[in-house]
Amino acid sequence: MSVAVAPAFAADQIFVALKYWLVLHTPGPFQTLVSILLTIIPIIVVFPALFAVTTVLERKGLGRIQNRYGPNRVGPWGVFQPLADAVKSLTKEDIVPRSADHVVHYLAPLVLVATAFLAFAVLPIGRNMTAVNLDAGVLFFFAIGAATELAVFMAGWSSRNKYSLLGAMRAIAQMISYEIPLILSSVAVIMISGTLSTTRIVDEQAHYTGTVAHWNVFTPWGLAGFILFMIAATAETNRSPFDLPEGESEIIAGYFIEYSGFKFALFFLAEYLEMFAVSGLGITLFLGGWSSPFSFLAWIPSWIWFFGKLLALIVGFIWVRGTLPRLRMDQLMNFAWKFMLPMTLVVIVSAGVWRFLPAGVAGSAALGGVIRWLVCALVVAGPYIALARVLERGRKIEKRTYRYAE
Amino acid sequence: MNPLAGCLLVSSLLFSVGLAGALTRRSAILVLAGIELMLNAANLNFIAFWRFGPHPEFLTGFVFVIFSIAVAAAEAAVGLALIVAIYRHAQTSDVSEITEMKG
Amino acid sequence: MRMTLPFLILAILTLAGGVAAMTLRRLVHCALALSVAFAGLAALYLNLDAEFAGLAQLLVYVGAIAILIVFAILLTRGGDSDAEKSFSPAGIGGAVIALAVFAVLAWATETSGIAHPALVTPPPESAMREIGLALMQRYVLPLEVIALMLTAAMIGAVILAVRERRNPAGTESAERPGLGA
Known part of the structure; x- marks a missing residue:
């Protein structure tokens, strides 16, 4: 039984209404232009603002995890630190190496930031708040993401620096390897929803049985898929523990080593934008997008739900970064191809089983649901245990001995 | 000029550019790139005829392009692997210097 | 029904990318120009209402094939090849052949009946x-x-x-x- 949610509609649709009001009150010939601008500008303003908030959050959070204070000089508790950072990066000298390929060196950060912004075009950040409602939205997201690899290569190659080239090669190898589990874990959701449109994927999840929403993450395949998706997303955005491309202790800073000033800030911005975008896609696919988990919470406006979930995932990213050490290259590749890839295939099989098992058995909907849930969980858990056993075979886990340090 | 003729003109220009590159460049990689351009020109024709043809609902040209993209991916992978293998053997990827067939 | 301005811009972008890919001296520049041509073609597909084909083109060509080409260039030490040797002596002959092929194709397009009737089919439901x-x-x-x-x-x-x-x-x-x- 599905209940459509409509309370607090005014607060929910305030931005949509505002946009239509503004468009209606502009003279005729400019209406298209104003409508386009009103779609683009919020994205260009909101997500960099979120980037500023995240940098403070990250530095404070990491500081807490590592038993120190973090930035606390600019403003109360250091909350104005991003402003100081912005002033610093804007006034810093922009150094380009003499032997660098100037045109490509100049273009690389621009391409990276442009593609990072484009990815937000298909994310539904609230009810009726998708910038471009494409029929193939998920495909668009991944197609745009593919262009970032080229931008990373441009940055690494044009700098004429062995560390930057090494970093770019590592980044591309890693992004290609983890793109496959990322796409395959989304395939399960696409199979169940029967659509590639991000808006409709969220609409499918915004229904309630009793009080609980139909989020994909509440199903066994959805839970496993969500975990795999977020691991792959961490690797895709070069976040710790998958930050080998920038590994500052080995290759200094990877592909953007030769960038300074504003261009460096652009790389930083693009990295965080990618993190937001891929988290946004994870929310859209698995966490019900802008919908609330329980029907009695549906009065909270949809955009608050989306950004709340986004902030929760960002906190998760920061927590993981403060907790886990960096992987080695061979561990990274083994993990991608020997664990992630088979597990995503298992998730797809489980989603198929979910699709074809009846939801109700012998007139009892609850019993059928429980049986379906258990069978699908078994389809995921069995191969997981078997795979873990095979991968762990012959590996002795013992206390680590340190050769040079005590 | 109607849109179909425009598409055909663009695709024949692209095909010629790719052909000229494949015939004149000496790097084996660029020869492969020229072939890819020619393949893409053909794809553009398929899309154009599907879009402006009498029966777009059958999706024939459209599906052909999707298959063609898949074939191009396989072709590029195998072709570039061949070029890398040849480079490892002959220390060059210049098509006018690779003249021996004997390994 | 005439060609639209976006189509013209995208066509020029694609062709410029293709020409640059086939004429530039540095192999890596060629690969980057080639990816511009691929991306332009993807945008052309989108312009022709072939959404899925355009996005697949972007995903496969820009995301995979361009990267493969770049890797192959670096693996064959093509990133620092000297500039002068990149054209073969048969260059002029090849260009002439390509021009002749283009002339034949353009002539065929102009004279065939298929390109000229004003086909006003609605955009298909792709x-x-x-x-x-x-x-x-x-x-x-x-x-x-x-x-x-x-x-x-x-x-x-x-x-x-x-x-x-x-x-x-x-x-x-x-x-x-x-x-x-």
């Missing part, structure tokens, strides 16, 4: 659902054949590119350490 059904029902056999071919190509590429372990004496130079191999 819904994902229709494409999925077509791929799963009418074209399911080609789809399976493509899957088999991709598997074969993948195995073949790996076998070709993998470094030979046992070298006969005299070809030790093949064991030079390469980038990321």
Whole structure:
């Protein structure tokens, strides 16, 4: 039984209404232009603002995890630190190496930031708040993401620096390897929803049985898929523990080593934008997008739900970064191809089983649901245990001995 | 000029550019790139005829392009692997210097 | 019905990318220009209402093939090849042949009847659902054949590119350490 949610509609649709009001009150010939601008500008303003908030959050959070204070000089508790950072990066000298390929060196950060912004075009950040409602939205997201690899290569190659080239090669190898589990874990959701449109994927999840929403993450395949998706997303955005491309202790800073000033800030911005975008896609696919988990919470406006979930995932990213050490290259590749890839295939099989098992058995909907849930969980858990056993075979886990340090 | 003729003109220009590159460049990689351009020109024709043809609902040209993209991916992978293998053997990827067939 | 301005801009972008890819001296520049041409073509497909084909083109060509080409260039030390030797002596002949081919194609386009009648078909419903059904029902056999071919190509590429372990004496130079191999 599905209940459509409509309370607090005014607060929910305030931005949509505002946009239509503004468009209606502009003279005729400019209406298209104003409508386009009103779609683009919020994205260009909101997500960099979120980037500023995240940098403070990250530095404070990491500081807490590592038993120190973090930035606390600019403003109360250091909350104005991003402003100081912005002033610093804007006034810093922009150094380009003499032997660098100037045109490509100049273009690389621009391409990276442009593609990072484009990815937000298909994310539904609230009810009726998708910038471009494409029929193939998920495909668009991944197609745009593919262009970032080229931008990373441009940055690494044009700098004429062995560390930057090494970093770019590592980044591309890693992004290609983890793109496959990322796409395959989304395939399960696409199979169940029967659509590639991000808006409709969220609409499918915004229904309630009793009080609980139909989020994909509440199903066994959805839970496993969500975990795999977020691991792959961490690797895709070069976040710790998958930050080998920038590994500052080995290759200094990877592909953007030769960038300074504003261009460096652009790389930083693009990295965080990618993190937001891929988290946004994870929310859209698995966490019900802008919908609330329980029907009695549906009065909270949809955009608050989306950004709340986004902030929760960002906190998760920061927590993981403060907790886990960096992987080695061979561990990274083994993990991608020997664990992630088979597990995503298992998730797809489980989603198929979910699709074809009846939801109700012998007139009892609850019993059928429980049986379906258990069978699908078994389809995921069995191969997981078997795979873990095979991968762990012959590996002795013992206390680590340190050769040079005590 | 109607849109179909425009598409055909663009695709024949692209095909010629790719052909000229494949015939004149000496790097084996660029020869492969020229072939890819020619393949893409053909794809553009398929899309154009599907879009402006009498029966777009059958999706024939459209599906052909999707298959063609898949074939191009396989072709590029195998072709570039061949070029890398040849480079490892002959220390060059210049098509006018690779003249021996004997390994 | 006439050609629209976006179509013209995208066509010029695509052709400029293609020409640059075939004429630039540096191989890496060629690869980057080639990816511009691929991206332009993807945008042309989108302009022609072929949404799925355009996005697949972007995903496969820009995301995979351009990257493969770049890797191949770096693996064959093409990133720092000298500029003067990049054109073969048969350059003029090749250009003439290409021009002749273009002339024939353009003539055929101009004179054939098919390009001229004003076809005013409405934009087809290129819904994902229709494409999925077509791929799963009418074209399911080609789809399976493509899957088999991709598997074969993948195995073949790996076998070709993998470094030979046992070298006969005299070809030790093949064991030079390469980038990321």
